[in-house]
Amino acid sequence: MVEQSLKAIFEAEREAKRLIEDAQARARKIVDSARSESEQIKERARDEARAKAEEIMDQYRSRAQAEIERLFKQTQAQVQSLERKAKARYEDAIKLILEAVLR
Numbered sequence: 001m002v003e004q005s006l007k008a009i010f011e012a013e014r015e016a017k018r019l020i021e022d023a024q025a026r027a028r029k030i031v032d033s034a035r036s037e038s039e040q041i042k043e044r045a046r047d048e049a050r051a052k053a054e055e056i057m058d059q060y061r062s063r064a065q066a067e068i069e070r071l072f073k074q075t076q077a078q079v080q081s082l083e084r085k086a087k088a089r090y091e092d093a094i095k096l097i098l099e100a101v102l103r
């Protein structure tokens with residue numbers, strides 16, 4: 001009977017040790033899986049942030065380009081206006097000079 005009790009105790013100890021090892025192995029797998037999933041989530045978040053940043057940058061580039069074109073057209077119109085005024089004054093200046101020389 002003692003022998004059977006000792007065998008039962010040893011068997012229980014082996015079973016407990018096996019259960020502990022199995023539990024530790026499952027725990028390692030769970031932790032590894034969680035780490036892997038965490039890395040995937042971080043990578044997706046980085047990719048999404050990068051994509052959103054690029055989208056925002058593209059919007060601002062488009063707005064900046066439109067503003068540049070608007071300012072360029074406005075400047076061209078001002079230059080043309082100044083050229084017309086200068087041309088009109090140039091002709092007046094030539095007339096004044098000719099009048100002064102011919103007097």
